[in-house]
Amino acid sequence: MSRPDLTLIDGGDGVDQQATRWFVRLRADDASEGDRRAWQQWLEASRDHRDAYARVEALWSSFGDFATSPEIGRRIAGASRAPQAAPVQARTARRRWPAAMAATLALLAVGTFAALRLTAPTEAAYRTAVGERRSVQLDDGSRVDLDAGTHLSVRYDRGGRHIVLEQGRAFFQVAKDAARPFDVVTDAGSVRALGTQFEVSHVAGAADVALYEGSVELRARAAAEAPVQRLGVLVPGQQARLSAGRMQMRATTVAAGARPAWLSGRLVFSDTPLAEAVAEFNRYSTNRVVLADPALGAQRVSGVFRGDDVDGFIGALGEVYGIPEHHTANGTHVLGKSP
CATH class of the missing domain: 3.55.50.30 (Phage tail protein beta-alpha-beta fold)
Structure with missing residues (x-):
């Protein structure tokens, strides 16, 4: 597997660049107590400073396992040494420093890195309050629309894309990825898709599934080590209810290619x-x-x-x-x- 090729990007907001400098500096091996005091003073000087630093931290945290990769470590080490350069060189180095860290944080890679990023374990949780609807773009290009009062969590890894619908209702528009199936899991069972559009609604002790495009496989809920029990496959327009390890087809249908009414x-x-x-x-x-x-x-x-x-x-x-x-x-x- 080839080494990721990280690409530098110049420019950016001045406050964000300052936040990036401080983020790098505090992670350098030679960061001093004076550095920390100066950073604290900078942080307390402005709400914009605090917000910018929080954005850098959040971006870094979102990279999960990649944050500790040797390549990124080398880039940070190089960036953190910039303030120690000779006076004339330092001005040039400082101009490059934010760009170097921006490249490290943005992780804009060519070739193999894009594939690595998609298969790295990532997790997120989404919630909507009473009366709130929300649309979320996932890492692989899939889109999820959450109805009001919905809680779901997302985990992507090399083996698949795993969504747990804890409560509420969601409409999924799944990006095609034959190597990584897309599973939506509820207390009553699960739905597997590769590239399709479907709705899952969590009801008391059951889950209702409506298929608008493509096909999905319905599965019974099973223990972690138990074999998968496949209950059936839906075609566009069909609806079914998962409950007590069984699949029950619904008499009502949906218009294939349409969208759920609650979205409007x-x-x-x-x-x-x-x-x-x-x-x-x-x-x-x-x-x-x-x-x-x-x-x-x-x-x-x-x-x-x-x-x-x-x-x-x-x-x-x-x-x-x-x-x-x-x-x-x-x-x-x-x-x-x-x-």
């Missing part, structure tokens, strides 16, 4: 249990909806609503299904007759 703020229910519809609305409002009688959760409802219009949803339940509603003192919507 709409919630679509088709013969959906009321308990699930209520859970959908609770993603979007701090004024929660609850059921006075849990048995009411089995009532089937249909309709298209705006996610931020809980009043319209509750009004429709009263008009179409005769389900009454009242408010509590804290603004909670209670569906069904009071006890």
Whole structure:
């Protein structure tokens, strides 16, 4: 395997360059207590200084295993010696120093380094709050749209791309990489894809999967050392539910090549249990909806609503299904007759 070819880049923001200088200097073998005191004074002089230094630290941390590679160590060592150069040479060295560190931090490499970066272990976690949606570009070019109230973690390594959906719902547009499958894992089972578009929704004790493009393989949840149990393969338009080690095909379908309605703020229910519809609305409002009688959760409802219009949803339940509603003192919507 050939050595990465790191490319220097000149320029950049002056404060960021100063932050880079301090970051390198403090990691040099000959960094002194005077250096640390001077750095502390620089840091406390401006909020911009603190923000710039935090950006450099965050960028460095994002490189994980590559941060300790010998090549990067040599570049940092060379950069950290720059202040010790002769006066005339030092001015030139100092101009090059930020660029050298920028190259080390940016790790712009040719050829083999690009492949190494993609296969190095990387981890990240993403969360959305009530009423918040977020779109995330992953390291391999895949995109994930997170619905409100969603928690997921991402780990990429040489063997694959691993997503754990802890709660909520996400829409995945997967970049093709035949050498590294893309797995989305939930408590109820997992979904494997190579290059496709699909949605996974975490519901109580189950996971709903809808395929919009390509194909995905559904798998049962298994212990770490247990063999994989393949449950089936979906084709575009199909939906299925993973639960208790089984795959159940859904009667409803999605439009192949389309996108989930919630990406545009709409919630679509088709013969959906009321308990699930209520859970959908609770993603979007701090004024929660609850059921006075849990048995009411089995009532089937249909309709298209705006996610931020809980009043319209509750009004429709009263008009179409005769389900009454009242408010509590804290603004909670209670569906069904009071006890």
